[in-house]
Amino acid sequence: MSILINKDTKVITQGITGKTGQFHTRTCREYANGREAYVAGVNPKRAGEDFEGIPIFGNVREAKEQTGATVSVIYVPPAGAAAAIWEAVEADLDLAICITEGIPVRDMMEVRDRMRRENRKTLLLGPNCPGVITPDELKIGIMPGHIHRKGRIGVVSRSGTLTYEAVGQLTALGLGQSSAVGIGGDPVNGLKHIDVLRLFNDDPDTDAVVMIGEIGGSDEEEAAEWAKANMKKPVVGFIAGVTAPPGKRMGHAGAIISGGKGTADEKLAVMEACGIKVTRNPSEMGRLLKSVL
Missing domain, CATH: 3.40.50.261 (Succinyl-CoA synthetase domains)
Structure with a gap:
């Protein structure tokens, strides 16, 4: 048992083609059950391509429908990170983990208020956080x-x-x-x-x-x-x-x-x-x- 994630969790990386997203997706895949867990990446401009064998989709909903992923990790730069969180929320993922630091406070206020107003089921971890790990099973983050x-x-x-x-x-x-x-x-x-x-x-x-x-x-x-x-x-x-x-x-x-x-x-x-x-x-x-x- 564990909380939030375990070895069977399927993960999407939002911002998988950026330097940070690539680096940490790679290291997370090398940990415990990471190879099985990281099943999709998202970048609207690179849909149809892949990152080291991980298929890249145009949006989170599509990635979820194609792979059955329930969690996303977000390495999108600050200007677009709040929109990336909302995309994960709209796709009804169980958990969105936002690693990005420096997101404007106003952007976060809008996203969080909207999540509450619409009573969304997605849990948000972060932003500006290292993520979550269940030792010997899965790590999502830095x-x-x-x-x-x-x-x-x-x-x-x-x-x-x-x-x-x-x-x-x-x-x-x-x-x-x-x-x-x-x-x-x-x-x-x-x-x-x-x-x-x-x-x-x-x-x-x-x-x-x-x-x-x-x-x-x-x-x-x-x-x-x-x-x-x-x-x-x-x-x-x-x-x-x-x-x-x-x-x-x-x-x-x-x-x-x-x-x-x-x-x-x-x-x-x-x-x-x-x-x-x-x-x-x-x-x-x-x-x-x-x-x-």
Whole structure:
């Protein structure tokens, strides 16, 4: 078991002919069951061609109908990425994973509002995220596959590099991962911590969860409150940006303390009050998780 994806998932790459799309499709195909999983690419100008044996279609709906794919990964440049997300949503895919960084906030607001208004079934992961991996089964995104190992710990993170850091620590301690999910750091995005915690809570093959957040917004607090009321498994947490000055954007577009809200201290306090064990030291995430098992 896993969340969101497994070895039987069929994947479409939107933007497969660009440099980034080519590179990451290639590395994802080389990981675990990737060769079976990546079944289609999309580029309206290159329909009928193929990329290293993967057929290229003019649009997502056509790719889905021809291959049975249920998930897409998006490497389309920022100007066209929101339209690419909407194309995946309109094709009624189960999941769209948008890796693209730098999508205009207004574009994302329009897409997300439209998804809600029309009550679409497609889940969106990202944008500006590393993607999702179920170790030894399938990786969709830009994370390094070799640091992962199969196991029973779920990882959910707003930060890409800290996802890898937590995974690396867990693997070094002999603890594998059920799935690792990078939700991205943009202010307007799809799945939140709370959504991924829900999935891990319902997954019989996940025993505990590492939740990594960042300054800005209130997603971590909302997830902590939900976990206190509903989570049946231990959760440990870390918040990046303890030293961040208010009003200065740190790294991610969404990582900004505004109006005195969204500080790391505030988030950590709420998480602790909700029964989540937290650390202020990113090198302790793995050991902290091991201590609650």
